[in-house]
Amino acid sequence: MDRLRRSQPLAACVPISLPTLAVRPLPQATLTELRGGLAFREDPAFRQLPDQPGRSRDHGSWRANWLRPDGWLLIDATPSPTAASQTFAAAAQNRWCRLVDLSHSLVGIGLRGAAARDLLARGTPLDLRPQAFGPGCCTRTRCADFTVLLDHRAEGIEAYVDAPLAQALWNWIADAAEHLAQ
Amino acid sequence: MSEPFRLPGHTGAALAFSFDGMALTGRSGDTLAASLLANGIHLVARSFKYHRPRGILGAAAEDPNSIVGLGSGAHAYSDTATCVELTAGLEAHSLNTWPSLRWDSGAVLGRLSRFLPAGFYYKTFFWPHWRWYEPPIRRAAGLTVVPVGRDPDRYDRAHRHCDLLIVGSGPAGLSAARVAAASGLDVIVAEQNSRFGGSLLWEALAIDGADGRVWLQQTLHELQRYPNVTLLSRTTVTSYLEHNLLLAVEQAPGAGRWRQRLWQLRARQVVLATGAAERPLVFPDNDRPGILLASAVRYYISRHRVAPGRRIVLATNNDDGYRTVRVAQEAGLEVLAVFDSRADAAIESPGVPVHRGAVIVATRGHHRVRAVTARTLDARQTWTLACDTVAMSGGWNPAVQLFSQSGGKVTFAPKAAAFVPGQERQGTIVAGAAAGTGSLLQCLTSGFAAGAKVLAQLGLEAPPARNWRAADLDDHIEALWRIPASLAGAAKQWVDFHNDVTDGDISLAAQENLQSVEHLKRYTTLGMAPDQGKTSNVNGLAILGELTGRSPGEVGTTTFRPPYLPLSFGVIAGRATGALFRPTRPLPTHVQQQQCAAELQEYGAWLRPAYYRQAGEDMAAAIAREIHAVRNAVGLLDYSPLGKLEIAGADALEFLNRIIASDLTTLKVGRARYSLTLDEEGTIIDDGVITRPADDLLVMGTTSNAATRLRAVMDEWHQRECPQLEVWISDVTTQWAVLLLTGPRARAVLERTDLDIDLAPRAFPHMTIRTGTLGGVPTRIARVSFTGEVSFEVSVPAGFAPALWQHFMEGSRDLGLTPVGIEALDVLRLEKGFLHVGGDTDGTTTPDDVGYGAMVRNKKSDFIGRRTLALACANRSAALQLIGLRPVDGGRPLAVGAQLFKAGAPRTSGAGHVTSSAWSPTLAQPLALALLARGRSRVGERLLAWHDGAARPVEVIEPLRHDPAGALLNG
Secondary structure (H helix, E strand, O other): OOOOOOOOOOOOOOOEEEOOEEEEEOOOOEEEEEEEOOHHHHOHHHHHOOOOOOEEEEOOOEEEEEEEOOEEEEEEOOOOOOHHHHHHHHHHHOOOEEEEEOOOOEEEEEEEOOOHHHHHHOOOOOOOOOOOOOOOEEEEEEEOOEEEEEEEEOOEEEEEEEHHHHHHHHHHHHHHHHHHHO | OOOOOEOOOOOOOEEEEEEOOEEEEEEOOOEHHHHHHHOOOOEEEEOOOOOOEEEOOOOOOOOOOOEEEEOOHHHOEEEEHHHOEOOOOOEEEOOOOOEOOOOEHHHHHHHOHHHOOOOHHHHHOOOOOHHHHHHHHHHHOOOOOOOOOOOOOOEEEEEEEEEEEEEOOOHHHHHHHHHHHHOOOOEEEEOOOOOOOHHHHOOOOEEOOEEHHHHHHHHHHHHHHOOOEEEEOOEEEEEEOHHHEEEEEEEOOOOOOOOEEEEEEEEEEEEEOOOEEEOOOOOEOOOOOOEEEHHHHHHHHHOOOEOOOOEEEEEEOEOOOHHHHHHHHHOOOEEEEEEEOOOOOOOOOOOOOEEEOEEEEEEEOOOOOOEEEEEEOOOOOEEEEEOOEEEEEOOEEEOOHHHHHOOOOEEEEOOOOEEEEOOOOOOOEEOHHHHOOOOHHHHHHHHHHHHHHHHHHOOOOOOOOOOOOEOOOOOOEOOOOOOOHHHHOOOOEEEEOOOOEEHHHHHHHHHOOOOOHHHHHHHHOOOOOOOOOOOOHHHHHHHHHHHHOOOHHHHOOOOOOOOOOOOOHHHHHOOOOHHHOOOOEEOOOHHHHHHOOEEEEEEOOEEEEEEEOOOOOOHHHHHHHHHHHHHHOEEEEEOOOOEEEEEEOOOHHHHHHHHOOOOOOOOOOOEEEEEEEEOOOOOEEEEEEEEEEEOOEEEEEEOOOOHHHHHHHHHHHHHHHOOOOOOEEEEOOOOEEEEEEEOOOHHHHHHOOOOOOOOOOOOOOOOEEEEEEEOOEEEEEEOOOOOOOOEEEEEEEHHHHHHHHHHHHHHOHHHOEEEOOHHHHHHHHHHOOOOOOOOOOOOOOOHHHHOOHHHHHOOOOOOOOHHHHOOHHHHOOOOEEEEEEEEOOOOOOOOOOOEEEOOOOOOOOOOEEEEEEEEEOOOOEEEEEEEEEOHHHHOOOEEEEEEOOEEEEEEEEOOOOOOOOOOOOOO
16 A cells, blocks of 8 residues: 555645735645643743743744643644654653644645735734734634634744635635735 | 706716616716706605605715615615715616606505504504505515625625724814824724715815815825825714724725725724714605705705705704805805794894794695795794795704714703713714814814823823814704694694604604603604614604603603614625635545535535435435445445544543543543533533543544534633643544445455554454554544444544545445445434434433433433433423334335324424434335434324325334344444
8 A cells, every 4th residue: 555645725726926915825834732731831841832822932943823821833844753843742751741733634824915914804803903913923813704823924924724624715815815906 | 958956166077877767967076966956856766655755855874865776687776865976877766666756656655644644553454464464565665676686796894903993084083183193093084975074075164264175185185194094985884883893884986896895993992073964844844855954955055066956945943054045145046035943043144034933834846845835933924935945954963873882871962952972881082063062163172182082091192282263153053843733734744754754643652652762763663764863863852852741851862773874785795705605614535525426515514425426326326325335335434524522631531521421430541432412401412432542532522513612611611610630622623534434344445455453353343443554644443333334434634535535445446335425324323223413302302312311320420411410300201202203104204303293183282203214225114213202101102293294194113223233333
């Protein structure tokens, strides 16, 4: 039996390019949900995580997004075993935290350009003004009919959505972009 | 002659448009109402009840009369002519008239008006039954025809946050914006009109010695330079909701783009500078076309250079109305007389006879006013004047609708004879005429103060106070709510023009002791028209006050509810139409499903195969073929939608055992257990299989679509009841795809892979779980069966599911591998008598009702729902219990939902109903499950089932089961 080949939900999508907006499916990354209890806070690895709600912390090849008081999403572009998983391997071994692979559960869409906020504001009631949601901020919110994680990186905003809804969100974004272009 | 009533000075380009098929010419920058008046057209509509002729009354959204149809076909919609911007080629037509607007047969209702007083619906149409009258009344009612095709227009919706939202761009709104803009605050100014400026655009006002329009241009120029200021024209704020969330509808400036956009604006502070609307005077036959609000006459003359008529009579009860005389005279129009109801009015009007203490007591004309008769209040003197226009001014109503929607209270100000904003509830600031201030200077000052107050509330420094040189006249008004009956006689005095409510209707309501303004509204329909009583409410409640010996303040107002103006369904839907209306979730193997010719249908949020049709097959044949394959070979189903919650941590088992009804304390690693999940009332809300792949990890299987809900329930219970337990709950439903192999050859399919798990029955028995690798990727395989056959639920990370499906299909055709849809699966489980939660249960079903009483009775520790099930009421004698049914009259399956009843009893007795039903190809007979009162004690009883309009005899039986000993699934 051959090794199973992985399919990508947005493989067939053509990136959207407008003067003030660029949208593309994000390349495959390792997405890991990190959960940790009180004991985990004593672990040195804990200090690699954002310490405020709604914030992310960038480590170059990987970053951590705050999800909830005891939960973070690690986004890592390095090959397995990823830098992020190695960072927390010891704590996980001690059962101070738990790593749950969500790489197949979430799909990322990158939005770049000045109109990215305007586009997302078509769907989300969140305050997306730079003073309220700038680089380093992340949040999980509703956008149109989708639950998305918005991760504001220095280069733009990335939206992560449940994989089965990725194509529908892409279609929604494409339609909204068409409105913006008018 | 084109535009016979157009005055010199309009700079707009000529635009062709039509009204009721007449080709007309208007000007760019006009409203439809202005262009109609420029063409001498006053008659534009008929009233709702009596079909009386109706003309343009006002200048903006307050107009109750001029609702017209616009466009045609799928583009058709309706709007008020005073709010419609004229565009080239606009097609407008009157509504609800036959055969024509001018000669409308519905006008006969006016002759029957003595038989149709307020409340006649309630008094007349109840015998023998309302439904006899409803169809013709519904046919006669309504204002337009709803288009049946798909709306071809495009709509948009957007959210926006700001520090300050200013509603209205008159002198008060712009003054507030100017103050706030300089501070750097994020400011939005929303203006309903196509141009900013409010009354500065058309009233003759001076600021600092110059024309007010100079100040307007300077201010707009300044605001446009601020990057932190957004000016939204053509934007009507329609709703003021909680937490300073306001909805606004923006009209597109031209054709070819989106038509409307719904803004959801969230503001830290809100300034309402919504202005005021003039009130009509209530006098006999005051509803004829050609009778306009005095301010509207000024508006059309000054803003649009249109003369509403050539010979004008002014009726007023206040000083402000006199401005109309000056504007009309300057435009070269003849003002015949002023009838001022105030006997001691001090104001003069050079060149025009002013009759103090006099009121209009009659008007003549049918499609247009032709003459008025006026009389002094003491009836000593009478005048009759031929005229073509009456300008009436009854005072001003501050536009408090949004303030009231915000939760603010309005109070009656006797001096202004108006309701003004009182106590606010959301920190809202009201400025300008909306606050009851009358003069230009007061508007500018209150706007500035509002801006400064916002800065102070946001901790910013306010600029020093400003002074302007502007008019500060104190408008004097003496309320006149209607003409005394001694002068009016039997003639009708119209209060609500759209709904044809008269002062006589209000009198009747008062006579019948309807003293509350809310009751008055519902009894007479006062204020219930599309204009929501913008011109009629205050007059109506004040008349009620006169009749019941109360002041308007004591009567109070009705509740102002959103929206301020009607919203189109299109803008409510926004872009959420067609494919964007409700996104569905395709399976991980969606492409493969299409390749297998699956009939895809929505099951909950998921798009799943109902069945796979082959050439020459109908649905029943396809389902039978798939069932046969499962019973004799092997079926393949993408089972991914089933929920998968991972409960991990040192206390995972302890925690989950507190949640579900099964006892998990004996669940060993590698084993699986079926369980029910209950709510706090002991009602079944879900079921599924719990597996334990590792010591500190349990995977809770849920029904499709239930995972998110159950995770929320468990998170809440963890945080609220047992936060000390070390538990982490993760939803991995879409991380893991599940391909179900079911049937006697299921094992053989897996044996053709490189799976590193021993598949022998003894090594891998029923109700166990194993982990390993398959095709180089991690896998979890559970031996759980919903079909009664040997089954393997093969889980792999979702991205690998398409390749695995392909591998199974290509590598095991010779084994008879057949893709199986949801419909076949449902019959397979019914053949086993397995429960389908949500189908075989309702909102009251407990475990005992479906035969799982022992599950909860035998569990020693606490779990959700246990306490309720221990109460006596849980053991109710008439509980609906799950049983089987056998149709006595032959082989046709029963209808799902068919009601069960005893012979001779009413078929709506609620004794029970069929919950699942199908033809069983395996057992060669129809199968049915039903919920029946005391069902288990009634086995053998004959009942009737209501099916397709007939009663079918059925026998209550134990649920039939294929392979009752379970030998097949354990194989």
